[in-house]
Amino acid sequence: MRQAAKILGELLTWMVIGLMVVLTTIVIVAVIYRKAGASLSWYDEVASVLLAWITYYGSALAALKRGHIGFDDVLLALPIPVRKVAVVAAEVLVLFFFALLAWAGYTVLTILQGETLVSLTWVPVSLTQSVIPIGAALFIVCELLSLPDYWRMVMAGHSTEHAVMAHDATPENTTRGGGHA
Template sequence: MPVAALTTLQRIEHAIDAALRPVVFAGMAALIGVITLQIVSRVFFEAVGWTEEVARFLLVWITFLGATLAFQRGRHIAVTFVVDALPDPLQRVARIAAVLVALGFMIALMVIGYRYMQVQSFQKSASLRLSMTWVYAVIPLCSALMAWYAFVDLVGLIVRGSNDGEPDQPSPEEPPA
Protein backbone atom coordinates (compact mmCIF):
# COMPACT_ATOMS: atom_id res chain seq x y z
CA MET A 1 0.00 0.00 0.00
CA PRO A 2 2.74 2.59 0.73
CA VAL A 3 4.17 2.07 -2.77
CA ALA A 4 0.73 2.77 -4.28
CA ALA A 5 0.50 5.98 -2.22
CA LEU A 6 3.97 6.97 -3.41
CA THR A 7 2.94 6.35 -7.01
CA THR A 8 -0.09 8.61 -6.53
CA LEU A 9 2.09 11.33 -4.98
CA GLN A 10 4.52 11.07 -7.87
CA ARG A 11 1.69 11.34 -10.41
CA ILE A 12 0.54 14.55 -8.72
CA GLU A 13 4.15 15.77 -8.75
CA HIS A 14 4.44 15.10 -12.48
CA ALA A 15 1.10 16.84 -13.14
CA ILE A 16 2.33 19.94 -11.30
CA ASP A 17 5.58 19.77 -13.27
CA ALA A 18 3.67 19.45 -16.55
CA ALA A 19 1.63 22.54 -15.65
CA LEU A 20 4.66 24.60 -14.59
CA ARG A 21 6.79 24.01 -17.68
CA PRO A 22 4.52 25.83 -20.16
CA VAL A 23 3.96 28.64 -17.64
CA VAL A 24 7.72 29.21 -17.37
CA PHE A 25 8.05 28.98 -21.15
CA ALA A 26 5.23 31.50 -21.65
CA GLY A 27 6.81 33.78 -19.05
CA MET A 28 10.14 33.65 -20.88
CA ALA A 29 8.46 34.38 -24.20
CA ALA A 30 6.56 37.29 -22.65
CA LEU A 31 9.77 38.61 -21.08
CA ILE A 32 11.53 38.51 -24.44
CA GLY A 33 8.57 40.28 -26.06
CA VAL A 34 8.38 42.99 -23.39
CA ILE A 35 12.12 43.67 -23.46
CA THR A 36 12.07 43.79 -27.27
CA LEU A 37 9.19 46.27 -27.12
CA GLN A 38 11.12 48.33 -24.59
CA ILE A 39 14.23 48.48 -26.79
CA VAL A 40 12.34 49.19 -30.01
CA SER A 41 10.19 51.89 -28.39
CA ARG A 42 13.23 53.62 -26.88
CA VAL A 43 15.18 53.60 -30.10
CA PHE A 44 12.46 54.49 -32.62
CA PHE A 45 9.66 56.08 -30.62
CA GLU A 46 8.99 57.30 -27.12
CA ALA A 47 9.71 54.79 -24.35
CA VAL A 48 6.77 52.68 -23.20
CA GLY A 49 6.70 53.26 -19.44
CA TRP A 50 5.25 50.00 -18.21
CA THR A 51 7.69 47.67 -19.97
CA GLU A 52 10.43 47.94 -17.33
CA GLU A 53 8.02 47.10 -14.54
CA VAL A 54 6.45 44.16 -16.38
CA ALA A 55 9.91 42.82 -17.27
CA ARG A 56 10.98 43.03 -13.62
CA PHE A 57 7.84 41.25 -12.37
CA LEU A 58 8.10 38.56 -15.05
CA LEU A 59 11.74 37.96 -14.13
CA VAL A 60 10.83 37.51 -10.47
CA TRP A 61 8.08 35.02 -11.28
CA ILE A 62 10.18 33.11 -13.82
CA THR A 63 13.06 32.88 -11.34
CA PHE A 64 10.91 31.38 -8.60
CA LEU A 65 8.98 29.06 -10.93
CA GLY A 66 12.21 27.95 -12.60
CA ALA A 67 13.77 27.31 -9.19
CA THR A 68 10.76 25.16 -8.37
CA LEU A 69 11.29 23.08 -11.50
CA ALA A 70 15.00 22.79 -10.71
CA PHE A 71 14.20 21.69 -7.15
CA GLN A 72 11.86 18.99 -8.46
CA ARG A 73 14.60 17.64 -10.72
CA GLY A 74 17.30 17.80 -8.04
CA ARG A 75 19.22 20.38 -10.10
CA HIS A 76 20.09 22.82 -7.32
CA ILE A 77 23.67 22.98 -6.13
CA ALA A 78 24.47 20.14 -3.76
CA VAL A 79 27.66 18.96 -2.15
CA THR A 80 27.25 15.21 -1.82
CA PHE A 81 30.77 13.87 -1.41
CA VAL A 82 30.34 13.39 2.35
CA VAL A 83 27.03 11.57 1.97
CA ASP A 84 28.39 9.51 -0.93
CA ALA A 85 31.31 8.38 1.24
CA LEU A 86 28.97 6.98 3.91
CA PRO A 87 27.81 3.35 3.99
CA ASP A 88 24.38 2.78 2.41
CA PRO A 89 22.29 2.77 5.64
CA LEU A 90 23.90 6.03 6.79
CA GLN A 91 23.49 7.55 3.31
CA ARG A 92 19.76 6.95 3.57
CA VAL A 93 19.62 8.57 7.03
CA ALA A 94 21.66 11.56 5.81
CA ARG A 95 19.43 12.00 2.75
CA ILE A 96 16.29 11.82 4.91
CA ALA A 97 17.79 14.42 7.26
CA ALA A 98 18.67 16.68 4.31
CA VAL A 99 15.16 16.42 2.88
CA LEU A 100 13.67 17.16 6.31
CA VAL A 101 15.83 20.29 6.58
CA ALA A 102 14.77 21.37 3.07
CA LEU A 103 11.12 20.68 3.92
CA GLY A 104 11.39 22.72 7.12
CA PHE A 105 13.03 25.59 5.24
CA MET A 106 10.34 25.57 2.56
CA ILE A 107 7.56 25.62 5.16
CA ALA A 108 9.25 28.51 6.98
CA LEU A 109 9.73 30.37 3.68
CA MET A 110 6.09 29.76 2.81
CA VAL A 111 4.93 31.30 6.11
CA ILE A 112 7.36 34.22 5.89
CA GLY A 113 6.51 34.80 2.22
CA TYR A 114 2.79 34.84 3.01
CA ARG A 115 3.32 37.37 5.79
CA TYR A 116 5.49 39.52 3.52
CA MET A 117 2.85 39.31 0.83
CA GLN A 118 0.26 40.59 3.31
CA VAL A 119 2.51 43.44 4.45
CA GLN A 120 3.04 44.53 0.84
CA SER A 121 -0.66 44.26 -0.06
CA PHE A 122 -1.21 47.99 0.51
CA GLN A 123 1.51 48.98 -1.93
CA LYS A 124 0.80 49.49 -5.64
CA SER A 125 3.33 49.25 -8.45
CA ALA A 126 4.41 52.56 -9.97
CA SER A 127 3.35 52.14 -13.60
CA LEU A 128 0.66 49.49 -13.64
CA ARG A 129 -0.90 50.30 -10.25
CA LEU A 130 -0.93 46.55 -9.64
CA SER A 131 -1.22 45.38 -6.05
CA MET A 132 2.18 44.13 -4.95
CA THR A 133 0.38 41.16 -3.40
CA TRP A 134 0.38 39.59 -6.87
CA VAL A 135 4.08 40.15 -7.32
CA TYR A 136 5.04 38.68 -3.94
CA ALA A 137 2.52 35.82 -4.13
CA VAL A 138 5.14 33.80 -5.98
CA ILE A 139 7.17 33.35 -2.76
CA PRO A 140 4.61 31.34 -0.75
CA LEU A 141 3.31 29.64 -3.90
CA CYS A 142 6.68 28.29 -5.01
CA SER A 143 7.71 27.52 -1.43
CA ALA A 144 4.56 25.40 -1.08
CA LEU A 145 5.32 23.60 -4.35
CA MET A 146 8.91 22.93 -3.30
CA ALA A 147 7.66 21.72 0.10
CA TRP A 148 5.35 19.33 -1.76
CA TYR A 149 8.27 18.08 -3.86
CA ALA A 150 10.39 17.63 -0.73
CA PHE A 151 7.54 15.72 0.91
CA VAL A 152 7.26 13.38 -2.08
CA ASP A 153 11.05 12.88 -1.99
CA LEU A 154 10.84 12.11 1.73
CA VAL A 155 8.11 9.54 1.19
CA GLY A 156 10.17 8.02 -1.64
CA LEU A 157 13.23 7.76 0.62
CA ILE A 158 11.22 6.13 3.37
CA VAL A 159 9.23 3.73 1.17
CA ARG A 160 11.81 2.78 -1.44
CA GLY A 161 15.02 3.89 0.16
CA SER A 162 15.83 5.98 -2.91
CA ASN A 163 15.07 9.47 -4.12
CA ASP A 164 13.91 9.93 -7.71
CA GLY A 165 14.93 13.57 -7.62
CA GLU A 166 18.61 13.02 -6.87
CA PRO A 167 21.03 14.55 -9.38
CA ASP A 168 22.71 11.18 -9.96
CA GLN A 169 19.31 9.70 -10.94
CA PRO A 170 17.90 12.05 -13.60
CA SER A 171 14.24 11.78 -14.54
CA PRO A 172 13.53 9.97 -17.83
CA GLU A 173 12.93 13.19 -19.77
CA GLU A 174 16.13 14.81 -18.52
CA PRO A 175 19.54 13.90 -19.91
CA PRO A 176 22.25 13.04 -17.38
CA ALA A 177 24.23 16.01 -16.07
Template sequence: MSSRSQALLRFLQRLEHVLDAVIQPVVFAGMAALIGVITLQIVSRVFFSAVGWTEEVARFLLVWITFLGATLAFQRGRHIAVTFVVEALPGRLQQLLRVAAVLVVLVFMVALIVIGHRYMQAQSFQKSASLRLSMTYVYAIIPISAAIMAWYALVDLVELIVNGPGTTAGIGSGTAEEPPA
Protein backbone atom coordinates in the same frame (compact mmCIF):
# COMPACT_ATOMS: atom_id res chain seq x y z
CA MET B 1 8.02 -2.06 1.63
CA SER B 2 4.38 -2.86 1.18
CA SER B 3 2.47 -2.58 -2.07
CA ARG B 4 0.36 0.19 -0.51
CA SER B 5 3.47 2.24 0.13
CA GLN B 6 4.63 1.70 -3.43
CA ALA B 7 1.17 2.66 -4.74
CA LEU B 8 1.21 5.83 -2.63
CA LEU B 9 4.66 6.68 -3.93
CA ARG B 10 3.61 6.15 -7.56
CA PHE B 11 0.55 8.37 -6.98
CA LEU B 12 2.68 11.13 -5.45
CA GLN B 13 5.16 10.88 -8.30
CA ARG B 14 2.34 11.17 -10.86
CA LEU B 15 1.12 14.32 -9.10
CA GLU B 16 4.69 15.59 -9.17
CA HIS B 17 4.81 15.00 -12.94
CA VAL B 18 1.51 16.84 -13.42
CA LEU B 19 2.75 19.82 -11.40
CA ASP B 20 5.97 19.81 -13.40
CA ALA B 21 3.98 19.65 -16.65
CA VAL B 22 2.04 22.75 -15.57
CA ILE B 23 5.03 24.79 -14.40
CA GLN B 24 7.21 24.18 -17.47
CA PRO B 25 4.89 25.90 -19.99
CA VAL B 26 4.21 28.71 -17.52
CA VAL B 27 7.94 29.41 -17.28
CA PHE B 28 8.25 29.13 -21.06
CA ALA B 29 5.35 31.57 -21.58
CA GLY B 30 6.87 33.92 -19.02
CA MET B 31 10.19 33.84 -20.87
CA ALA B 32 8.47 34.50 -24.19
CA ALA B 33 6.50 37.37 -22.65
CA LEU B 34 9.69 38.76 -21.10
CA ILE B 35 11.43 38.72 -24.49
CA GLY B 36 8.42 40.39 -26.09
CA VAL B 37 8.17 43.10 -23.43
CA ILE B 38 11.90 43.86 -23.54
CA THR B 39 11.78 43.97 -27.35
CA LEU B 40 8.85 46.40 -27.18
CA GLN B 41 10.77 48.49 -24.68
CA ILE B 42 13.84 48.70 -26.93
CA VAL B 43 11.86 49.38 -30.11
CA SER B 44 9.71 52.04 -28.45
CA ARG B 45 12.76 53.82 -27.01
CA VAL B 46 14.60 53.82 -30.32
CA PHE B 47 11.77 54.69 -32.71
CA PHE B 48 9.07 56.30 -30.56
CA SER B 49 8.67 57.57 -27.05
CA ALA B 50 9.31 54.98 -24.35
CA VAL B 51 6.41 52.84 -23.19
CA GLY B 52 6.43 53.34 -19.43
CA TRP B 53 5.01 50.07 -18.20
CA THR B 54 7.47 47.78 -20.01
CA GLU B 55 10.24 48.07 -17.42
CA GLU B 56 7.86 47.21 -14.59
CA VAL B 57 6.30 44.25 -16.40
CA ALA B 58 9.76 42.94 -17.32
CA ARG B 59 10.86 43.17 -13.68
CA PHE B 60 7.76 41.36 -12.40
CA LEU B 61 8.05 38.65 -15.06
CA LEU B 62 11.70 38.12 -14.18
CA VAL B 63 10.83 37.67 -10.49
CA TRP B 64 8.12 35.11 -11.27
CA ILE B 65 10.27 33.24 -13.81
CA THR B 66 13.15 33.09 -11.34
CA PHE B 67 11.07 31.61 -8.54
CA LEU B 68 9.19 29.16 -10.77
CA GLY B 69 12.43 28.18 -12.49
CA ALA B 70 13.94 27.54 -9.06
CA THR B 71 11.14 25.07 -8.35
CA LEU B 72 11.93 23.21 -11.56
CA ALA B 73 15.64 23.18 -10.73
CA PHE B 74 14.85 21.94 -7.22
CA GLN B 75 12.67 19.15 -8.55
CA ARG B 76 15.42 17.99 -10.90
CA GLY B 77 18.14 18.18 -8.25
CA ARG B 78 19.95 20.98 -10.07
CA HIS B 79 20.63 23.23 -7.08
CA ILE B 80 24.13 23.20 -5.69
CA ALA B 81 24.77 20.27 -3.35
CA VAL B 82 27.82 18.67 -1.82
CA THR B 83 27.04 14.97 -1.69
CA PHE B 84 30.38 13.15 -1.66
CA VAL B 85 30.42 12.74 2.14
CA VAL B 86 26.89 11.32 2.25
CA GLU B 87 27.55 9.03 -0.71
CA ALA B 88 30.65 7.61 1.04
CA LEU B 89 28.60 6.44 4.05
CA PRO B 90 27.06 2.98 4.46
CA GLY B 91 23.48 2.52 3.18
CA ARG B 92 21.46 2.93 6.38
CA LEU B 93 23.44 5.98 7.62
CA GLN B 94 23.28 7.47 4.13
CA GLN B 95 19.49 7.13 4.12
CA LEU B 96 19.26 8.65 7.60
CA LEU B 97 21.28 11.70 6.56
CA ARG B 98 19.27 12.12 3.36
CA VAL B 99 16.03 11.98 5.36
CA ALA B 100 17.44 14.54 7.81
CA ALA B 101 18.43 16.82 4.92
CA VAL B 102 14.97 16.58 3.36
CA LEU B 103 13.37 17.34 6.73
CA VAL B 104 15.56 20.44 7.08
CA VAL B 105 14.49 21.55 3.61
CA LEU B 106 10.84 20.95 4.50
CA VAL B 107 11.15 23.05 7.66
CA PHE B 108 12.84 25.82 5.68
CA MET B 109 10.17 25.76 2.98
CA VAL B 110 7.35 25.88 5.53
CA ALA B 111 9.07 28.86 7.19
CA LEU B 112 9.42 30.50 3.76
CA ILE B 113 5.72 29.92 3.08
CA VAL B 114 4.78 31.61 6.36
CA ILE B 115 7.23 34.49 5.98
CA GLY B 116 6.38 34.96 2.31
CA HIS B 117 2.66 35.08 3.11
CA ARG B 118 3.24 37.63 5.87
CA TYR B 119 5.37 39.77 3.57
CA MET B 120 2.76 39.50 0.84
CA GLN B 121 0.08 40.68 3.27
CA ALA B 122 2.27 43.51 4.58
CA GLN B 123 2.81 44.82 1.05
CA SER B 124 -0.82 44.41 -0.04
CA PHE B 125 -1.56 48.12 0.31
CA GLN B 126 1.27 49.06 -2.03
CA LYS B 127 0.60 49.58 -5.74
CA SER B 128 3.15 49.34 -8.53
CA ALA B 129 4.26 52.65 -10.01
CA SER B 130 3.02 52.47 -13.59
CA LEU B 131 0.50 49.61 -13.69
CA ARG B 132 -1.10 50.41 -10.32
CA LEU B 133 -1.10 46.64 -9.72
CA SER B 134 -1.29 45.43 -6.13
CA MET B 135 2.14 44.21 -5.06
CA THR B 136 0.40 41.22 -3.49
CA TYR B 137 0.43 39.61 -6.93
CA VAL B 138 4.15 40.17 -7.33
CA TYR B 139 5.08 38.86 -3.88
CA ALA B 140 2.65 35.92 -4.06
CA ILE B 141 5.25 33.88 -5.90
CA ILE B 142 7.35 33.56 -2.73
CA PRO B 143 4.90 31.36 -0.77
CA ILE B 144 3.70 29.67 -3.98
CA SER B 145 7.17 28.55 -5.02
CA ALA B 146 8.06 27.54 -1.45
CA ALA B 147 4.90 25.42 -1.30
CA ILE B 148 5.78 23.74 -4.60
CA MET B 149 9.32 23.00 -3.42
CA ALA B 150 7.94 21.71 -0.11
CA TRP B 151 5.70 19.35 -2.10
CA TYR B 152 8.67 18.12 -4.12
CA ALA B 153 10.65 17.60 -0.91
CA LEU B 154 7.74 15.70 0.64
CA VAL B 155 7.63 13.36 -2.36
CA ASP B 156 11.39 12.86 -2.00
CA LEU B 157 10.94 12.06 1.69
CA VAL B 158 8.27 9.46 0.97
CA GLU B 159 10.50 7.99 -1.74
CA LEU B 160 13.43 7.73 0.68
CA ILE B 161 11.30 6.04 3.30
CA VAL B 162 9.53 3.66 0.91
CA ASN B 163 12.53 2.63 -1.19
CA GLY B 164 14.94 2.23 1.72
CA PRO B 165 18.70 2.70 1.98
CA GLY B 166 19.55 1.73 -1.60
CA THR B 167 17.59 4.59 -3.16
CA THR B 168 19.24 7.54 -4.88
CA ALA B 169 16.37 9.83 -3.92
CA GLY B 170 17.08 12.92 -1.96
CA ILE B 171 16.46 16.58 -2.12
CA GLY B 172 15.25 17.26 -5.63
CA SER B 173 15.95 13.76 -6.81
CA GLY B 174 14.81 14.53 -10.31
CA THR B 175 11.98 12.06 -10.70
CA ALA B 176 10.41 14.05 -13.53
CA GLU B 177 11.65 13.51 -17.03
CA GLU B 178 14.34 15.86 -18.17
CA PRO B 179 13.57 17.97 -21.21
CA PRO B 180 15.54 16.96 -24.31
CA ALA B 181 18.91 18.67 -24.66
Protein backbone atom coordinates in the same frame (compact mmCIF):
# COMPACT_ATOMS: atom_id res chain seq x y z
CA MET C 1 2.43 9.91 -6.48
CA ARG C 2 4.49 9.65 -9.66
CA GLN C 3 1.46 10.67 -11.72
CA ALA C 4 0.97 13.77 -9.55
CA ALA C 5 4.67 14.60 -9.95
CA LYS C 6 4.42 14.18 -13.71
CA ILE C 7 1.36 16.44 -13.98
CA LEU C 8 2.91 19.07 -11.71
CA GLY C 9 6.15 18.87 -13.67
CA GLU C 10 4.33 19.49 -16.95
CA LEU C 11 2.36 22.36 -15.44
CA LEU C 12 5.48 24.01 -14.00
CA THR C 13 7.39 23.49 -17.25
CA TRP C 14 4.69 25.23 -19.27
CA MET C 15 4.38 28.01 -16.68
CA VAL C 16 8.12 28.70 -16.82
CA ILE C 17 8.17 28.56 -20.62
CA GLY C 18 5.18 30.90 -20.78
CA LEU C 19 6.76 33.36 -18.35
CA MET C 20 10.02 33.28 -20.31
CA VAL C 21 8.19 33.97 -23.58
CA VAL C 22 6.31 36.90 -21.99
CA LEU C 23 9.53 38.29 -20.48
CA THR C 24 11.41 37.96 -23.77
CA THR C 25 8.58 39.65 -25.67
CA ILE C 26 8.44 42.53 -23.18
CA VAL C 27 12.21 43.05 -23.37
CA ILE C 28 12.19 43.04 -27.18
CA VAL C 29 9.26 45.45 -27.33
CA ALA C 30 10.92 47.73 -24.77
CA VAL C 31 14.16 47.79 -26.77
CA ILE C 32 12.26 48.66 -29.95
CA TYR C 33 10.38 51.45 -28.17
CA ARG C 34 13.59 52.78 -26.63
CA LYS C 35 15.34 52.81 -30.04
CA ALA C 36 12.33 54.67 -31.42
CA GLY C 37 12.77 57.30 -28.69
CA ALA C 38 9.67 56.38 -26.68
CA SER C 39 10.73 54.37 -23.59
CA LEU C 40 8.08 52.35 -21.78
CA SER C 41 7.71 53.53 -18.18
CA TRP C 42 6.55 50.15 -16.87
CA TYR C 43 9.12 47.89 -18.55
CA ASP C 44 11.72 47.66 -15.74
CA GLU C 45 9.20 46.95 -13.01
CA VAL C 46 7.29 44.31 -14.94
CA ALA C 47 10.47 42.63 -16.21
CA SER C 48 11.86 42.31 -12.67
CA VAL C 49 8.58 40.83 -11.42
CA LEU C 50 8.54 38.30 -14.27
CA LEU C 51 12.15 37.36 -13.57
CA ALA C 52 11.27 36.72 -9.92
CA TRP C 53 8.31 34.55 -10.97
CA ILE C 54 10.53 32.55 -13.33
CA THR C 55 13.01 32.06 -10.49
CA TYR C 56 10.44 30.78 -7.98
CA TYR C 57 8.53 28.52 -10.35
CA GLY C 58 11.75 27.32 -11.98
CA SER C 59 13.24 26.44 -8.60
CA ALA C 60 10.15 24.39 -7.75
CA LEU C 61 10.53 22.56 -11.07
CA ALA C 62 14.21 21.93 -10.31
CA ALA C 63 13.24 20.57 -6.88
CA LEU C 64 10.79 18.18 -8.51
CA LYS C 65 13.55 16.92 -10.81
CA ARG C 66 16.15 17.03 -8.01
CA GLY C 67 18.16 19.36 -10.22
CA HIS C 68 19.54 21.66 -7.55
CA ILE C 69 23.22 21.62 -6.65
CA GLY C 70 24.02 18.86 -4.21
CA PHE C 71 26.85 16.84 -2.77
CA ASP C 72 25.99 13.39 -4.05
CA ASP C 73 29.59 12.16 -4.02
CA VAL C 74 30.00 13.12 -0.36
CA LEU C 75 26.60 11.64 0.52
CA LEU C 76 27.30 8.40 -1.32
CA ALA C 77 30.68 8.05 0.40
CA LEU C 78 28.93 7.80 3.76
CA PRO C 79 27.92 4.45 5.26
CA ILE C 80 24.21 3.75 4.71
CA PRO C 81 23.09 4.41 8.33
CA VAL C 82 24.86 7.81 8.30
CA ARG C 83 23.57 8.46 4.78
CA LYS C 84 19.98 7.95 5.96
CA VAL C 85 20.47 10.46 8.76
CA ALA C 86 22.11 12.94 6.39
CA VAL C 87 19.27 12.70 3.85
CA VAL C 88 16.60 13.11 6.54
CA ALA C 89 18.45 16.04 8.15
CA ALA C 90 18.91 17.78 4.80
CA GLU C 91 15.26 17.30 3.84
CA VAL C 92 14.04 18.57 7.20
CA LEU C 93 16.23 21.68 6.88
CA VAL C 94 15.06 22.39 3.33
CA LEU C 95 11.39 21.88 4.22
CA PHE C 96 11.76 24.05 7.33
CA PHE C 97 13.41 26.84 5.34
CA PHE C 98 10.70 26.86 2.67
CA ALA C 99 7.91 26.66 5.26
CA LEU C 100 9.49 29.68 6.95
CA LEU C 101 9.75 31.43 3.57
CA ALA C 102 6.08 30.70 2.81
CA TRP C 103 5.05 32.10 6.20
CA ALA C 104 7.24 35.20 5.77
CA GLY C 105 5.94 35.69 2.23
CA TYR C 106 2.37 35.52 3.45
CA THR C 107 3.19 38.03 6.18
CA VAL C 108 4.65 40.37 3.57
CA LEU C 109 1.41 40.09 1.56
CA THR C 110 -0.63 41.27 4.53
CA ILE C 111 1.74 44.21 5.07
CA LEU C 112 1.60 45.22 1.38
CA GLN C 113 -2.21 45.12 1.27
CA GLY C 114 -3.47 48.12 -0.71
CA GLU C 115 -0.09 48.98 -2.30
CA THR C 116 0.26 49.09 -6.08
CA LEU C 117 3.14 49.06 -8.54
CA VAL C 118 4.72 52.45 -9.15
CA SER C 119 4.41 52.43 -12.94
CA LEU C 120 1.19 50.42 -13.24
CA THR C 121 -0.99 51.72 -10.42
CA TRP C 122 -3.81 49.30 -11.22
CA VAL C 123 -1.60 46.25 -10.40
CA PRO C 124 -1.56 45.36 -6.67
CA VAL C 125 1.88 44.63 -5.22
CA SER C 126 0.32 41.74 -3.30
CA LEU C 127 -0.35 40.07 -6.67
CA THR C 128 3.24 40.43 -7.81
CA GLN C 129 4.63 39.32 -4.44
CA SER C 130 2.24 36.37 -4.08
CA VAL C 131 4.90 34.34 -5.86
CA ILE C 132 6.89 34.16 -2.59
CA PRO C 133 4.44 32.06 -0.52
CA ILE C 134 3.09 30.25 -3.59
CA GLY C 135 6.59 29.42 -4.88
CA ALA C 136 7.71 28.28 -1.42
CA ALA C 137 4.65 26.04 -1.04
CA LEU C 138 5.22 24.61 -4.53
CA PHE C 139 8.86 23.94 -3.64
CA ILE C 140 7.73 21.98 -0.56
CA VAL C 141 5.22 19.96 -2.59
CA CYS C 142 7.82 19.23 -5.28
CA GLU C 143 10.42 18.26 -2.70
CA LEU C 144 7.99 15.84 -1.03
CA LEU C 145 6.80 14.37 -4.35
CA SER C 146 10.37 13.67 -5.45
CA LEU C 147 11.57 12.37 -2.07
CA PRO C 148 10.58 8.67 -2.40
CA ASP C 149 12.47 8.21 -5.68
CA TYR C 150 15.41 10.23 -4.37
CA TRP C 151 15.51 8.11 -1.18
CA ARG C 152 15.53 4.85 -3.16
CA MET C 153 18.21 6.15 -5.51
CA VAL C 154 20.54 7.40 -2.76
CA MET C 155 20.10 4.24 -0.66
CA ALA C 156 20.95 2.18 -3.76
CA GLY C 157 24.17 4.20 -4.13
CA HIS C 158 23.21 6.19 -7.23
CA SER C 159 23.72 9.91 -7.68
CA THR C 160 21.04 12.25 -9.04
CA GLU C 161 23.24 12.67 -12.14
CA HIS C 162 23.03 8.91 -12.68
CA ALA C 163 19.23 9.08 -12.41
CA VAL C 164 19.02 11.88 -14.98
CA MET C 165 21.19 9.92 -17.41
CA ALA C 166 19.12 6.76 -16.84
CA HIS C 167 15.93 8.79 -17.37
CA ASP C 168 17.27 10.18 -20.64
CA ALA C 169 18.11 6.69 -21.90
CA THR C 170 14.55 5.37 -21.56
CA PRO C 171 12.84 4.47 -24.85
CA GLU C 172 10.19 7.17 -24.27
CA ASN C 173 12.84 9.87 -24.25
CA THR C 174 15.08 8.51 -26.98
CA THR C 175 12.19 8.50 -29.45
CA ARG C 176 11.53 12.17 -28.68
CA GLY C 177 15.16 13.11 -29.09
CA GLY C 178 16.30 12.77 -25.48
CA GLY C 179 16.49 15.54 -22.96
CA HIS C 180 14.55 16.06 -19.80
CA ALA C 181 10.81 15.57 -19.76
